[in-house]
Amino acid sequence: MATAEFVTPPSWLRMPEEDARERVLSSRNRERVYRVIAALDQWRTMSVEQLEALVDIRKFASGERSLLSAMWNAGLVELCQMGAMFLPGERTRDGCLVRPAKPGRVLRDLEAQMSYVEWVSTTAGTRFDADRQFARHNILSTELGLRMAEFGNVGTVLGEKLSTMAMLAYAGVGDPVPTTGAKGGSDLTLVRTDGLRIAVEVTASAHGRWFYDKVEKLVRILHRRSLARTGLCVLFVVAPRRELASQAPREVLRKVKQDIQRAVRAYPGTHRDPTAARVAVASWTDLFPSGDSASVDLRRLPVERPTGPGYLGDSNATNVWEWAYYLDAGSVPFAPDRPEKMTAVLGNASGVRGVPHAVRHVAERPVLSDMVVKSAGFDVVGDVEGTKSLEHGRGAAGAPTVPARLVY
Structure with missing residues (x-):
């Protein structure tokens, strides 16, 4: 131009x-x-x-x-x-x-x-691309990720590209990805220090069949994949546009809750692992009442879940939704089958440059150079006979180290 x-x-x-x-x-x-x-x-x-x-x-x-x-x-x-x-x-x-x-x-x-x-x-081991461009949606997701990385009780925060259902529900825990039922993803993922994954969907509206289809697909995955195996929960954050009527946020929130109730009825999970306990909703205006303020409980992330004694089939029931705190292990407990698998992401993500700087502080990152040596069939890098060990320095120089460009 x-x-x-x-x-x-x-x-x-x-x-x-x-x-x-x-x-x-x-x-x-x-x-x-x-x-x-x-x-x-x-x-x-x-x-x-x-x-x-x-x-x-x-x-x-x-x-x-x-x-x-x-x-x-x-x-x-x-x-x-x-x-x-x-x-x-x-x-x-x-x-x-x-x-x-x-x-x-x-x-x-x-x-x-x-x-x-x-x-x-x-x-993060994927190819560069320029897809999925939705300016307002992406900016809100980025802002939420930044605020939770700085103020939330999180272990790490992952962006949209690392929040696919294929990764969160299957490949990320070492399971094969099915050919159907695992497409799509969320806008970001909050990972608790014990490895619990909270896939976050930011939504401005809930009109039409498309939104229910999205809710149903996510709840269906929770129904099929246990919490102990995947550590996966889902959160819908309602953030309607400012230019809408003043009661619009509450109206959108009500519609989101209706669709969640309907999906949970269709895919309830098991008695010990109900999907109702793994899907929640929150309002942006409740979490952040103004541009420079936040909920007093933001660190624990207050959410509503359809775990009350009310009838899920009644969209007007007032006792279906109960408050919980997704980032508080006392409020939302998590007992993984393989704890080390669930927490490995904390160290792995610390080496990813696209992860918010505030949570790139875990020291236990994988040593990729050691992995390359191991893949070549060696346990260690050996010393040449007649030379000084690679583990010791020479004179005023310290021991050799891996160059910065080879450190994850």
Whole structure:
């Protein structure tokens, strides 16, 4: 559009394409670029402010030759600002929306220079793509993930790309993924310190058959896959648009509850593992009454579940829904079949650059270089006869260590 002279980019976004390519491929910017593309690949769309908070990068869009400008001119990201970024006048850069561009030449060049460990940490072992772009939906999901990572009693937080039902209900616990019944996924996943997974669906409306179909599919998976085996629960967070009527949030919440009750009746689970205890609903306005406030119980994540003594078939029954706290093991207990399998994600996710920085603190990350050695049939890296051990330093130098680019 700029070439056609329909719009004129602001001065801070003007940069020759070759200069931009050189900057994003520079080893000096390698870590920051990897973090940005990892976050966008996992969460899809976010504001500059959210991006800086998620990956712990300051002044990403500051200055006349910002890294954001370089990534945009190199074709790695797409930008948007409500009210038209390219109109005259200065605009707040923190509010710019950023999303991944369709994979192109520069992204392929970036991948070519990555070590295997860097590639895994940036992509979580999946391919780059630019699908599933729903700006408001993705921004709310990112915001919820950021707030829970900072203030919630969580072990880790995973973005949309790592929240598929195939991963959460099957592959993530070492089980084969069926050819049917495992498609789709959630917007993010909160993982408790004991490994309980809470797949979160952010919804603005619940009208039409499509929403019930989504609820039914998720409850059906809970019905088929036990809590002890998968650690999987589901949470619907109702976040209607502001421009709707003032009672709209409550109306949408009521409709979501009706559909959940209907699905739980159809797929109740077992007496010891009822689906009613594993599916819940929460209102965004209850969790966050205003832009700068939160529920006093946010750390424990207050939710409502259809576990009361009322009749599930009565959508007007007032005693079907009961309060619980998903992030409190005392309120929602979890006894996994294989505890070590459930908590392995905490260390594994700490090495993924697209995971919120606030929860990338677990030290027990897998050593991928050791895994490569083991796959080659060796237990250890042996010493050459007549040389000093690799485990000891020489003179003033310390013992050899794995290069940073090979550390997950």
